[in-house]
Amino acid sequence: MAGKTEDKKKRKAGSGSTAGPKKKPSAKKAAAKKRTASRKKDFTPNIVVFACNWCSYAGADNAGVNRIQYSPNFRVIRTMCSGRVTPAFVLKAFKLGADGVMVSGCHFGDCHYIFGNYKAVEQFEKTKALVKTLGLDEKRVALEWVSAAEGTRWGEVIDNFVAQVTSLGPSPLNHSKKKRT
Numbered sequence: 001m002a003g004k005t006e007d008k009k010k011r012k013a014g015s016g017s018t019a020g021p022k023k024k025p026s027a028k029k030a031a032a033k034k035r036t037a038s039r040k041k042d043f044t045p046n047i048v049v050f051a052c053n054w055c056s057y058a059g060a061d062n063a064g065v066n067r068i069q070y071s072p073n074f075r076v077i078r079t080m081c082s083g084r085v086t087p088a089f090v091l092k093a094f095k096l097g098a099d100g101v102m103v104s105g106c107h108f109g110d111c112h113y114i115f116g117n118y119k120a121v122e123q124f125e126k127t128k129a130l131v132k133t134l135g136l137d138e139k140r141v142a143l144e145w146v147s148a149a150e151g152t153r154w155g156e157v158i159d160n161f162v163a164q165v166t167s168l169g170p171s172p173l174n175h176s177k178k179k180r181t
């Protein structure tokens, strides 16, 4: 009887730890984790924005004229229409070190070329599919409509996208060891 009680006590003490003592994470893994954390902490994303000449580029100009404060870490490439931005443009930006790419154009009905922004939507769907195939998070690409009068909206859209890409960390395609500014 006493032996049975002893067995029960032993089983109780051992319950929940069927796999034995917990393994300590290896020093290599811990160091890699630390490196990733510090990389993310110091991370400032490189953002490329393709902005159409007639609305979004003018919206960015409007933000500047009105001294709207927003994230500075992006580069604008002016295109005549958002419909001109093919998936190849976006993939090249990633290849050259971008962490996130945004396409921005006129609101529906405002496109200077009538249906350009509808074409942009089609192109963007293809871009998203390709980005996913490459193993990138589709949150690294965005399509936004900003008119020439929406300087404040331009600032908000950029800030939100920069925050989104920052939370994702550096692009896995960007193996550049160079410190970026």
Ligand code: FES
Residues within 6 Å of the ligand: 052, 053, 054, 055, 056, 080, 081, 082, 083, 104, 105, 106, 110, 111, 112, 113, 116, 117
């Ligand atoms: S001209 Fe702006 S989206 Fe076509």
